[in-house]
Amino acid sequence: MKLTIDDVSKTYPNGTQALKDVSLTIPPGMFGLLGPNGAGKSTLMRTIATLQEPDAGSVRLGDIDVLTEKQALRKRLGYLPQEIGVYDNVTAETLLDHFATLKGIDGRDERRRVVDALLDRVNLTDARDQELGGYSGGMKRRFGIAVALIGDPDLIIVDEPTAGLDPAERVRFLNLLSEIGEDSVVLLSTHIVADVRELCTQMAIIRGGEIIFEGEPQAAIGDLEGQIWHKTVTKETLPDHEDQFDVLSTKLVAGRPVIRVHSDGRPHSSFEPADPDLEDVYFTRMKNGRSPEQVSVA
Numbered sequence: 001m002k003l004t005i006d007d008v009s010k011t012y013p014n015g016t017q018a019l020k021d022v023s024l025t026i027p028p029g030m031f032g033l034l035g036p037n038g039a040g041k042s043t044l045m046r047t048i049a050t051l052q053e054p055d056a057g058s059v060r061l062g063d064i065d066v067l068t069e070k071q072a073l074r075k076r077l078g079y080l081p082q083e084i085g086v087y088d089n090v091t092a093e094t095l096l097d098h099f100a101t102l103k104g105i106d107g108r109d110e111r112r113r114v115v116d117a118l119l120d121r122v123n124l125t126d127a128r129d130q131e132l133g134g135y136s137g138g139m140k141r142r143f144g145i146a147v148a149l150i151g152d153p154d155l156i157i158v159d160e161p162t163a164g165l166d167p168a169e170r171v172r173f174l175n176l177l178s179e180i181g182e183d184s185v186v187l188l189s190t191h192i193v194a195d196v197r198e199l200c201t202q203m204a205i206i207r208g209g210e211i212i213f214e215g216e217p218q219a220a221i222g223d224l225e226g227q228i229w230h231k232t233v234t235k236e237t238l239p240d241h242e243d244q245f246d247v248l249s250t251k252l253v254a255g256r257p258v259i260r261v262h263s264d265g266r267p268h269s270s271f272e273p274a275d276p277d278l279e280d281v282y283f284t285r286m287k288n289g290r291s292p293e294q295v296s297v298a
């Protein structure tokens with residue numbers, strides 16, 4: 001079962017064009033939608049999750065027309081929004097049981113079996129009787145995954161999964177996501193390149209409401225082979241380098257700026273070749289895509 005998005009557009013009442021003719025074909029597995037803040041990721045996620053209407057376009061999950069058969073889609077959907085509004089005074093077990101009822105799992109025994117299995121899967125069995133108000137950020141995200149997985153959904157949407165997690169929680173959370181069945185379509189939106197690098201076999205980059213790249217991360221990295229160069233500079237010479245070369249990114253290493261440059265050949269004898277990575281793909285595409293001014297309407 002695949003998710004097909006065709007020419008979806010959305011302009012908010014204040015004139016912001018958040019999505020412009022977005023088309024994507026998303027196969028089962030982990031798909032990363034990468035883009036900076038304001039690119040339109042949440043708008044697209046919320047549209048696919050039937051939480052808001054586009055102005056134009058169509059979305060299909062297998063046989064389901066997402067925009068007209070909302071109930072059918074919701075039965076097959078697990079959605080983990082950026083902020084899960086949890087009820088602080090309720091235990092994880094009680095709330096999960098409640099959501100399982102809403103999802104149509106009627107029998108009490110069946111529900112208990114589902115809840116037990118999900119708590120175990122997200123490693124919250126020991127915390128099942130704790131009120132959610134006492135959960136850490138990472139525990140809340142894991143609880144969110146348990147909610148999203150109720151009823152074995154065919155489509156799982158995860159919006160900005162690692163925002164606000166500390167490094168250890170982030171690793172646990174990504175490991176958990178990576179274990180989700182390969183048969184479901186898992187769509188994760190993020191502005192963090194590493195989330196996509198670590199999890200996704202397919203990806204798209206969105207900027208200013210437009211898809212500017214769609215493909216496999218590994219292939220995109222391979223395409224940059226021989227075109228990425230790096231050099232340690234000084235803070236004083238950095239602006240000159242930015243003027244002269246196609247600087248993709250600057251990172252401090254031991255307090256000194258290291259620039260990465262995109263160039264078909266060695267840009268200058270002072271540069272060394274570097275292995276391309278997904279950040280280089282991201283920054284190359286972001287620079288070469290159309291400018292945001294061209295896609296926003298006042």
Ligand code: ADP
Nearest residue numbers: 012014016018036037038039040041042043044
């Ligand atoms: P992302 O999730 O990539 O940060 P969003 O989809 O939240 O992007 O936002 C895309 C653009 O639409 C931004 O310019 C944002 O300010 C604007 N936007 C989002 N929601 C609304 C809204 N309800 N009303 C008006 N503008 C909005």
